[in-house]
Amino acid sequence: MSNMDTKIQELIDISRSPKAQLKKYKEQGKKVIGVLPYYAPEELVHAAGMVPMGIWGTNTKTITRAKEYCATFYCTIAQLALEMLLDGTMDDLDGIITPSICDTLRPMTQNFRVAMGEKMPVIFLAHPQNRFEEFGIKFTMDQYHDVKKQLEKIASKAITPEELEHSIKVYNACRAELRRFVKLANDHCDVITPVKRSGIIKAHWFMLKEEYTEMLGALNDGLEALPVCDWKGTKVVTSGIICDNPKLLEAFEKNNIAIAADDVAHESRWFKTDAPETNDPVRDLAIQYTNRDHDVLLYDPKSAENRRGEFVANLVKESGAQGLVLFMQQFCDPEEMEYPYLKKALDAADIPHIKLGIDQQMRDFGQVETSLQALADVLSMRV
Numbered sequence: 001m002s003n004m005d006t007k008i009q010e011l012i013d014i015s016r017s018p019k020a021q022l023k024k025y026k027e028q029g030k031k032v033i034g035v036l037p038y039y040a041p042e043e044l045v046h047a048a049g050m051v052p053m054g055i056w057g058t059n060t061k062t063i064t065r066a067k068e069y070c071a072t073f074y075c076t077i078a079q080l081a082l083e084m085l086l087d088g089t090m091d092d093l094d095g096i097i098t099p100s101i102c103d104t105l106r107p108m109t110q111n112f113r114v115a116m117g118e119k120m121p122v123i124f125l126a127h128p129q130n131r132f133e134e135f136g137i138k139f140t141m142d143q144y145h146d147v148k149k150q151l152e153k154i155a156s157k158a159i160t161p162e163e164l165e166h167s168i169k170v171y172n173a174c175r176a177e178l179r180r181f182v183k184l185a186n187d188h189c190d191v192i193t194p195v196k197r198s199g200i201i202k203a204h205w206f207m208l209k210e211e212y213t214e215m216l217g218a219l220n221d222g223l224e225a226l227p228v229c230d231w232k233g234t235k236v237v238t239s240g241i242i243c244d245n246p247k248l249l250e251a252f253e254k255n256n257i258a259i260a261a262d263d264v265a266h267e268s269r270w271f272k273t274d275a276p277e278t279n280d281p282v283r284d285l286a287i288q289y290t291n292r293d294h295d296v297l298l299y300d301p302k303s304a305e306n307r308r309g310e311f312v313a314n315l316v317k318e319s320g321a322q323g324l325v326l327f328m329q330q331f332c333d334p335e336e337m338e339y340p341y342l343k344k345a346l347d348a349a350d351i352p353h354i355k356l357g358i359d360q361q362m363r364d365f366g367q368v369e370t371s372l373q374a375l376a377d378v379l380s381m382r383v
Contacts, residue, residue, distance in 0.1 A: 007215060015206065019089055045097075065087055066086060099125045240335065
């Protein structure tokens with residue numbers, strides 16, 4: 001196995017073993033805070049000397065205990081996140097942050113609070129949808145200050161402005177390396193298959209960002225030294241909340257489909273926007289949230305212009321892809337409501353696409369494979 005293959009496999013192994021990562025950090029004497037979707041300011045956790053660990057559900061469990069707390073129409077990401085907290089998988093966490101940015105997570109924050117009881121602290125975070133005006137920025141800052149106080153209590157230490165400024169720099173460096181990786185993965189899709197691409201990106205949710213940035217930077221350097229591949233298959237952009245199931249992504253590889261870029265909340269949407277670096281770090285984090293754009297989960301005062309649909313269509317063209325695969329999370333109202341407008345933009349740009357309904361309890365991907373095979377046939381005529 002080459003040095004590059006070793007680096008890739010190490011990151012993939014981490015992406016598939018969050019419980020082992022949690023145990024490792026606890027054995028090092030670190031406190032670990034679980035962070036649920038979406039857009040929680042992980043920098044605050046990092047600045048407190050603790051480890052943020054993303055919780056985006058799981059592809060390996062079935063919902064049992066969480067049914068006692070959740071409505072059946074809650075998405076599996078939220079339900080399986082709670083399942084892991086109830087079944088002991090994440091017992092070593094020292095607390096969790098529960099953002100409330102969508103219609104499922106908003107009531108789920110209270111489900112988490114009730115279900116966890118005295119098991120661990122639950123930190124509630126409410127982001128404003130109207131985030132552009134100064135009052136929206138002020139509201140975000142107030143929320144972040146409240147999160148900061150609760151994290152300081154768990155960490156038994158104050159978070160200084162200097163520590164938070166440093167953490168913002170660490171996270172901006174990580175985001176830059178991830179953006180670099182996405183571009184290199186497109187140039188080297190013979191090496192970075194869809195399964196590997198997903199695992200490499202996913203690993204960052206379970207690692208201290210300094211460690212991850214160093215590992216990813218070394219991998220990126222290795223990729224950069226390779227000649228750009230002459231890809232004979234087709235390429236797509238992926239879109240949706242999450243698409244990290246290896247079995248599902250293997251269907252791409254079986255049909256010789258590479259991922260040129262993504263518009264996925266679990267992936268590029270998280271790292272495409274940096275925080276400013278000034279002497280007011282809490283405001284910097286609030287401005288970062290304000291600057292996030294083209295996201296189905298965020299309010300867009302110009303939504304009638306279909307800016308997001310055009311953004312996704314342009315992403316397909318600019319990345320050199322021939323089509324788009326939309327992973328539609330079951331029971332995700334924002335995605336379902338947006339789809340007609342997204343389809344309109346894709347059709348206007350003459351971009352073929354397919355919509356795949358998924359959830360994290362799926363085990364049979366026969367229909368997915370059939371759909372991807374049909375798409376591959378269509379796209380092959382455009383190469």
